[in-house]
Amino acid sequence: MSGAPGGAVRTLRVPGRHGYAAEFSPYLPGRLACAAAQHYGIAGCGTLLILDQNESGLRLFRSFDWNDGLFDVTWSENNEHVLVTCSGDGSLQLWDTAKATGPLQVYKEHTQEVYSVDWSQTRGEQLVVSGSWDQTVKLWDPTVGKSLCTFRGHESVIYSTIWSPHIPGCFASASGDQTLRIWDVKSTGVKIVVPAHQAEILSCDWCKYNENLLVTGAVDCSLRGWDLRNVRQPVFELLGHTYAIRRVKFSPFHASVLASCSYDFTVRFWNFSKPDPLLETVEHHTEFTCGLDLSLQSPTQVADCAWDETIKIYDPACLTMPA
Amino acid sequence: MEQPGGRSCSGPSPAPEDAAPASVSLAQLLQLVQQGRELPGVEKRHITATHGEPTSSRLPRRPKPWEAAGSARAPAPP
Numbered sequence: 320m321s322g323a324p325g326g327a328v329r330t331l332r333v334p335g336r337h338g339y340a341a342e343f344s345p346y347l348p349g350r351l352a353c354a355a356a357q358h359y360g361i362a363g364c365g366t367l368l369i370l371d372q373n374e375s376g377l378r379l380f381r382s383f384d385w386n387d388g389l390f391d392v393t394w395s396e397n398n399e400h401v402l403v404t405c406s407g408d409g410s411l412q413l414w415d416t417a418k419a420t421g422p423l424q425v426y427k428e429h430t431q432e433v434y435s436v437d438w439s440q441t442r443g444e445q446l447v448v449s450g451s452w453d454q455t456v457k458l459w460d461p462t463v464g465k466s467l468c469t470f471r472g473h474e475s476v477i478y479s480t481i482w483s484p485h486i487p488g489c490f491a492s493a494s495g496d497q498t499l500r501i502w503d504v505k506s507t508g509v510k511i512v513v514p515a516h517q518a519e520i521l522s523c524d525w526c527k528y529n530e531n532l533l534v535t536g537a538v539d540c541s542l543r544g545w546d547l548r549n550v551r552q553p554v555f556e557l558l559g560h561t562y563a564i565r566r567v568k569f570s571p572f573h574a575s576v577l578a579s580c581s582y583d584f585t586v587r588f589w590n591f592s593k594p595d596p597l598l599e600t601v602e603h604h605t606e607f608t609c610g611l612d613l614s615l616q617s618p619t620q621v622a623d624c625a626w627d628e629t630i631k632i633y634d635p636a637c638l639t640m641p642a
Numbered sequence: 643m644e645q646p647g648g649r650s651c652s653g654p655s656p657a658p659e660d661a662a663p664a665s666v667s668l669a670q671l672l673q674l675v676q677q678g679r680e681l682p683g684v685e686k687r688h689i690t691a692t693h694g695e696p697t698s699s700r701l702p703r704r705p706k707p708w709e710a711a712g713s714a715r716a717p718a719p720p
Contacts, residue, residue, distance in 0.1 A: 335683075345706075346704065358684065361675060362671075362681045363683075384687050385689055386689050397699065398697075401696050413696075415697050418694065418697065421691075423691060423693065425691040527706070572707050573720070615706060618707075637720050
């Protein structure tokens with residue numbers, strides 16, 4: 320991208336590693352974690368990459384290998400050194416960026432690939448939720464070796480599990496069974512089932528400014544907004560991607576802005592409250608773009624990663640220009 | 643485009659290693675898996691947990707942008 324006040328795109332190339340997820344640290348501006356796998360995640364090892372930004376670009380601060388591909392990463396909300404990843408071998412790992420080797424702990428219960436991990440966002444809890452191709456969601460306290468609870472109900476692989484930023488103990492899951500489900504840790508049975516698409520749903524996220532609103536991104540190339548008070552029809556539908564949507568994130572700063580990345584190699588930015596909601600399309604990858612995150616400290620900064628072996632941090636024009 | 647199904651592939655085979663290119667495309671990899679052949683350059687690891695204690699945290703939790711806003715309106719979107 321050129322012309323944006325935030326400066327040029329900063330790129331780190333990681334040969335032999337295909338990025339699956341990117342997450343900004345909630346503590347350290349400019350620190351990014353990336354979960355990656357060898358061989359597109361089909362076979363071989365995985366690597367957790369910790370990147371720092373400086374004036375000249377992106378630098379690798381530290382990396383940690385794991386025995387199988389890493390598919391997602393989430394930072395601790397109570398310790399700036401700690402993060403959790405999940406892997407193709409069914410396990411979760413707890414890492415400490417201040418130590419040269421790791422992981423500190425390994426949590427092995429899922430019987431198939433774990434595709435999603437998320438650390439709770441609400442102040443009163445320190446919990447992790449994991450979603451697996453074994454069709455279950457598990458709840459973890461990272462200080463405890465065994466899961467606290469297993470949630471059953473999905474009828475196919477689970478791709479995404481995300482905590483509500485507002486409602487303590489509430490999380491959403493997205494699945495190959497074409498449903499978005501809402502759960503509460505106080506009971507193992509599902510609270511709400513939304514038949515959101517007629518295709519696998521690969522990603523979901525909660526609006527940061529409306530506790531009833533979520534978005535799903537699916538293999539049908541569409542993004543749909545859902546109000547939990549009435550899930551019979553979506554409150555918005557965003558079309559434009561030409562292949563499956565791999566990840567969607569609501570903006571931490573703007574109530575109606577969200578970003579999505581896709582197997583069409585692009586990242587798109589949307590404002591669902593506008594008649595023409597597509598704000599910008601960023602086409603700087605040459606392979607499936609799987610990881611995407613929006614900075615919690617800078618309203619303009621975005622990170623992404625793709626199967627072209629690159630991780631990028633940039634400030635898209637649509638976020639830097641005033642309304 | 644559908645998700646690739648069934649990640650598991652057969653264990654290392656005794657077949658001689660082919661002179662595979664350093665960077666293999668996804669399509670080539672899937673073909674090798676379907677044929678039950680060993681993938682080139684697979685890096686094996688035997689990593690286990692250290693069971694160490696996390697480094698102590700020294701930074702306070704930062705409020706999220708939506709927490710700072712409280713019940714106030716969010717900034718005007720682009």
